Amino acid sequence: METSAFGSLNYFALLIYLAAIMGVGVYFAKRQKSADDYFKAGGRIPGWAAGFSVFATTLSSITFMSIPAKAYTDDWTFLIGQYVAIAILPIVFWFYIPFFRKLNLTSVYEYLERRFDVKMRLFGSMSFMLFHIGRIAIVTYLTALALMPFIDMNPLTIVFLIGVLCIIYTFLGGIEGVIWTDVIQGVMLSAAAILIFVVICFNVDGGIVEIFSMSAQADKYFPAEQFSWSWTESTIPVLMIGFFFASLQQFTASQDVVQRYIVTDNIEETKKALITNAKLVACVPIFFFAVGSALFAYYSQQPQLLPDNFNTGGILPFYIISQMPAGVAGLIIAAIFAASQSSISSSLNSIAACFTSDIYGKINKQTTPENNLKVGRIITVTAGLLGVAASTYLIMSNESEIWDAFNSLLGLMGGPMTGLFMLGIFFRTANAGSALAGVAASIAAVLWVRSATDLNFFFYGVIGTLMVVIVGVLTAPLFKNNKDSEIAEELTVGKRARV
Structure with missing residues (x-):
């Protein structure tokens, strides 16, 4: 299908967002005096902001677009995974956070050296860094791929706007800039989901009651067959087990999330971070699934609006560009950019923290906080450029089915x-x-x-x-x-x- 004209108002709204994010990076650049500032924000982050950052970090642009598509084509069963993620938080707070804060870690993998040996620290750190360089490439690539059919923008331009600008503001602002941009991006994600749902409700004959009624009639919430056990399909019991271990990995062994536990001043603020994240996870994803149900009702009533042989994986950006008012559509596309950048910026700063602490710090015993800051910034740029280069390669080579393969490697x-x-x-x-x-x-x-x-x-x-x-x-x-x-x-x- 042909791309739609993005329009000057939409471009203006997108550029305003990008300029604001860059402004945050510039503002916090002057506070970055040492590695402690760059990786731990000097303990200046309030708990609620750290919680918003965890939420935005774990929600990528692919999630933002794929959840409505999943609810549109299938059902709501993946919502179960969000509440499993909440259930593990007391375990994290009671058993893991005391060790991370007690040891005053920059890299969470320092714990592995103190508990075991340097080999385990290097294994954990290098696995994290390699995985997240790949994740930067995949998130950037799939975001560009999802938006390409609907906006008249070169895919390499999308990669530049997402990746290169993200590198710049992360380079400048360190973890403090990353977290406060995450707050902006988290608000944008939440507001966009709510706004889209409300707008569709007004466009569906019968409104919100008809939306949920049609989904119920089509058995698109939690079908009975999804409660059965399966070794090969993603049924609800399998999802609950899988999401439990995936969430445990994110909240206990992944630098990008664990780093948020040590940017606050004390453990009470860390507790607030987890509570804030839990509240957001409990509420916001429901709107993503509700958007999918609303889109199902809308296009069931007006099937002529969908092109022939339409790929339903792009149902959300298609609706945004074709049905949302100019300017508003630009802001929502900016929210998709925000979802991508929040994940990428967290990966960049965390990769830099791991390399500086786990590799450079082990090689150079006489290093200073100022030298660590310089190295951290160099690694931020290097990791970002590697990710952008890899995403550019994926676009030029037209790779397919890479997200499923990449997800399966998460277990490895x-x-x-x-x-x-x-x-x-x-x-x-x-x-x-x-x-x-x-x-x-x-x-x-x-x-x-x-x-x-x-x-x-x-x-x-x-x-x-x-x-x-x-x-x-x-x-x-x-x-x-x-x-x-x-x-x-x-x-x-x-x-x-x-x-």
Whole structure:
């Protein structure tokens, strides 16, 4: 189908957003005096802002567009995963955060060295960095791919506006700039979802009652067959298990989220961050699914508005461009940019924090906070350019089905990291040797499952995590020494950290 004219008002609204985001980066640039400022904001971030940042970081532009498309074509079952993510937060707060704050970490993987050894720290850090460089490329690429059919903008221009400008404001403002732009972006995401739903309600004959009635008649909420067990399909029991381990990985072993726990002044502010995130996750995703139901009702009543052979994966941007008023459409497209940039900027700063702390800090023992700041900024630009270059390659080569493959690899890389933190924090007998054995067994198990079975990819993270824990506990007596016992005494829940 042909692209629609984006229009001067829409361009103006998009440029206003981009200018505002750049302004935030410039404003906070003057506060970046050391690595502590650049990676931890000097503890100046209020809890509610850190919570908004966690929410915006974990919600990418692909999620923003794919959830309505999922509700439009299928049902609401993936909503279950959002509430599973909320359920793990008490576990995170009670068992994990005390250790992260007690050790005054810059990189969360410092814990792995103190609890096990430097090999586990490097494994966790390098896995995170490689994964997130790839994630930057994929999020940028898929956002450009989703918008290309609907706006008259070159895909490389979209990549530039999302990626390069994101690099600039992250380079300037550090984590403080990233978090406050996340607040703006989180508000835009939430407001856009609510606004789109309200507008569609006015355009559907029968309004909100008819929207939910049509979805109920079509059995598009939680169909009975989705409550059955399956090893290969994403039914509700599988989603609950998969999202539990995926959320545990994000909130306990992923630098981009864990970094938000240490940017506040005290543990009470960190608690506010988790509560704020939980409130947002409880409310906002419902509107994303409701938008999908509203689009289903709208186009069921007016099917002639959809082009022949339309790819329903792009139903949301198609509606925005074709039906929303000029200017308003530009603001909502800006919200899609915001969803992409919030994820990318968090990845960039977190990659820089990991490299500076886990690699550069280990090589150069005499480094200063000022040198760490310079290195952090260099890595921010380097990682960003690698991600942009990779997304440009994907566009030029017209790759397809890459998101599913990338998601399946999360179990391969995320599962072992989650298992390492679980093993270290909960099992006092575990040690460096048994942790290494657990990681090796975990990677081998997930690789075998991916290649030899049809098991649903939600199980990859489960297998990856549990293999580290099981093998790490069972092999611990083979590698035990007195030093391991002394370390475990301080860094497991058996002797809970004070903060």
